[in-house]
Amino acid sequence: MLKYSLKRFAGAIPTLLIIVTLSFFMLRAAPGGPFDMQRAMPPQIKKNIEKMYHLNEPLWEQYGRYLGNIVQGDFGPSYVYRGTTVNSLIAEGFPVDLIIGGFALLIALGLGIPIGIVAAMRQNTGWDYGPMALAMLGISVPNFVVAPILILVLAVELQWLPAGGWAHGSPLHVILPTVSLAAPLVAYIARLMRGSMVEVLNSPYIRTARAKGLPTRTVILRHALKPALLPLVSYLGPAAVGIITGSIVIEEIFALPGIGRFFVNGALNRDYTLVMGVTILYGMLIIGVNLAADLLYGVLDPRVRYQ
Amino acid sequence: MSADGRNGPGRLNWYPGRGAAEKAAAVLEHQDVEGRSLWRDAWNRLRHNRAALASGILLAAIALAAIVVPFFWPYGYAEPHWHLLDQAPTLTGGHLFGTDALGRDLFVRVMWGCRISLMVGVVATLVTLAIGVTWGAVAGFMGGWVDALMMRTVDILYSIPFIPFVIILMVLFGRDLFLIFVAIGAVSWLGIARIVRGQTLSLRKKEFVEAARASGVSNGAIIRRHVVPNLLGIVIIYVTLTIPTVILFEAFLSFLGLGVQAPMTSLGGLVSSGAADMQSYPYLLYIPAVFLAAIVYCFNFIGDGLRDALDPKDR
Numbered sequence: 001m002l003k004y005s006l007k008r009f010a011g012a013i014p015t016l017l018i019i020v021t022l023s024f025f026m027l028r029a030a031p032g033g034p035f036d037m038q039r040a041m042p043p044q045i046k047k048n049i050e051k052m053y054h055l056n057e058p059l060w061e062q063y064g065r066y067l068g069n070i071v072q073g074d075f076g077p078s079y080v081y082r083g084t085t086v087n088s089l090i091a092e093g094f095p096v097d098l099i100i101g102g103f104a105l106l107i108a109l110g111l112g113i114p115i116g117i118v119a120a121m122r123q124n125t126g127w128d129y130g131p132m133a134l135a136m137l138g139i140s141v142p143n144f145v146v147a148p149i150l151i152l153v154l155a156v157e158l159q160w161l162p163a164g165g166w167a168h169g170s171p172l173h174v175i176l177p178t179v180s181l182a183a184p185l186v187a188y189i190a191r192l193m194r195g196s197m198v199e200v201l202n203s204p205y206i207r208t209a210r211a212k213g214l215p216t217r218t219v220i221l222r223h224a225l226k227p228a229l230l231p232l233v234s235y236l237g238p239a240a241v242g243i244i245t246g247s248i249v250i251e252e253i254f255a256l257p258g259i260g261r262f263f264v265n266g267a268l269n270r271d272y273t274l275v276m277g278v279t280i281l282y283g284m285l286i287i288g289v290n291l292a293a294d295l296l297y298g299v300l301d302p303r304v305r306y307q
Numbered sequence: 308m309s310a311d312g313r314n315g316p317g318r319l320n321w322y323p324g325r326g327a328a329e330k331a332a333a334v335l336e337h338q339d340v341e342g343r344s345l346w347r348d349a350w351n352r353l354r355h356n357r358a359a360l361a362s363g364i365l366l367a368a369i370a371l372a373a374i375v376v377p378f379f380w381p382y383g384y385a386e387p388h389w390h391l392l393d394q395a396p397t398l399t400g401g402h403l404f405g406t407d408a409l410g411r412d413l414f415v416r417v418m419w420g421c422r423i424s425l426m427v428g429v430v431a432t433l434v435t436l437a438i439g440v441t442w443g444a445v446a447g448f449m450g451g452w453v454d455a456l457m458m459r460t461v462d463i464l465y466s467i468p469f470i471p472f473v474i475i476l477m478v479l480f481g482r483d484l485f486l487i488f489v490a491i492g493a494v495s496w497l498g499i500a501r502i503v504r505g506q507t508l509s510l511r512k513k514e515f516v517e518a519a520r521a522s523g524v525s526n527g528a529i530i531r532r533h534v535v536p537n538l539l540g541i542v543i544i545y546v547t548l549t550i551p552t553v554i555l556f557e558a559f560l561s562f563l564g565l566g567v568q569a570p571m572t573s574l575g576g577l578v579s580s581g582a583a584d585m586q587s588y589p590y591l592l593y594i595p596a597v598f599l600a601a602i603v604y605c606f607n608f609i610g611d612g613l614r615d616a617l618d619p620k621d622r
Contacts, residue, residue: 019468022472029479032479140604141599142558148578148592149592196528241468254561264478267478270404275471278471279468282471285468286466
């Protein structure tokens with residue numbers, strides 16, 4: 001398994017290289033630069049600034065320099081937030097995303113799995129149709145609709161929770177962003193769980209377990225749960241993508257100091273290094289989650305062998 | 308595909324059904340029994356799925372209104388009424404859904420928003436379909452190293468987070484409707500390519516294809532008569548489930564201010580500007596949000612219903 005993991009890590013390198021190359025040249029091909037101001041700068045000053053950031057060199061040289069730097073873990077200085085490095089911006093913003101994203105995933109699993117199991121056990125009854133209709137609503141209403149409505153009701157009308165801001169991660173400020181981020185995920189996971197549970201419950205070995213006279217509880221928890229979780233493991237990758245996408249709008253709505261806002265603002269301001277740093281981080285996250293999902297798959301399903 | 312394994316309400320009462328005895332008798336007497344094609348079967352099952360049917364009707368109504376209303380509505384989508392800013396929805400004043408902060412008629416704007424959202428959903432999905440089906444069918448049919456190379460490319464592209472790239476694209480190259488189609492279509496064809504490739508691969512080895520080949524049917528005719536009809540079901544399901552995700556993605560871009568150019572709008576853009584004014588004028592948020600959710604909800608229900616109706620594995 002260690003060998004397999006190492007192999008997968010090695011396999012991720014070309015993917016990362018594609019991400020870096022694509023984003024580098026896409027950004028450079030775009031009209032406008034980071035130092036185009038409303039008022040024209042004296043040419044000498046502009047020249048000096050460009051020299052300082054090596055923007056006057058040929059593109060290939062810049063690309064090579066950038067590759068060399070990121071291999072050493074240095075994403076370079078931010079062009080727009082003067083005097084800050086991209087590394088320090090990410091170090092500042094990423095914990096915010098980690099907190100709301102991590103909690104959102106926990107909530108989604110904690111709610112989605114039991115809902116799916118109950119719906120599958122009571123198939124084609126009110127316990128099935130009700131939650132599944134709600135889940136359908138959950139995947140149809142995007143989180144940038146859920147979030148403003150939650151703010152309107154819970155923050156503005158009832159004034160139970162703050163409408164936005166981070167306040168160094170105080171629990172009250174974390175609740176609303178996390179819940180809005182988790183809402184579609186709960187729905188997806190509940191639907192997925194119901195589907196796979198229905199399939200597992202129809203399989204012969206479950207009938208055997210029942211025929212032996214095992215209580216339903218044991219049948220579900222000991223026999224059905226593990227195989228039913230497998231499709232959920234494959235969903236972890238798309239879930240990570242969903243959390244990243246969601247966090248971009250959620251940060252915007254709740255004015256959170258996470259990296260999603262840096263990303264959008266960075267792109268608007270042509271902050272090349274910041275945008276690339278965040279893109280690469282997103283890429284590494286998704287690759288990492290996919291790898292973790294594959295390994296977890298092996299733990300849950302002994303038939304899977306790694307070579 | 309059948310992650311959901313949902314049983315439509317019509318499933319149970321459809322199969323043996325009324326008249327089963329007569330049919331059995333007809334078979335015994337060697338009378339002509341009407342054959343049931345896959346599509347006939349599917350339509351029968353879909354017809355009994357009330358949720359899917361209701362969704363279809365609602366969706367058709369919204370689409371029709373979105374297409375027709377802007378032609379005869381007395382107000383344009385960009386026409387300000389400076390004396391009627393932020394007017395609440397009313398049945399009598401002419402502005403059915405009220406007006407926004409610039410006094411523009413919300414009803415016609417919502418209709419335009421539905422138009423744009425539906426158009427983006429359908430056109431971008433067609434782009435997806437064109438790339439994905441071609442790629443998957445070629446890879447599946449050619450097999451060998453061509454297949455290996457093409458699917459390896461898909462694998463690599465799959466692990467690239469495309470959202471940042473679409474955002475970069477939209478920010479840097481302007482907010483053009485055509486660019487939205489291409490950008491969304493170009494990044495979401497991977498799933499369908501995989502599905503089509505897998506299906507083609509397994510179809511190629513099926514006995515009926517073998518039989519057709521043995522009896523001298525040409526390659527083109529095999530593809531047309533045997534491969535494509537068998538792919539069609541899964542492609543239709545995929546399309547109905549791709550359209551809502553594309554609509555949501557466009558709404559996401561519009562919400563960030565990266566969608567269609569103002570004063571033109573889409574449902575995502577309307578939700579975004581509604582959210583900005585929601586404290587004083589919540590209807591500006593609620594009305595477009597309801598339309599957006601209704602469209603996506605309908606597509607999802609239809610997709611689910613089609614999957615139940617067409618997926619032969621579930622029979």
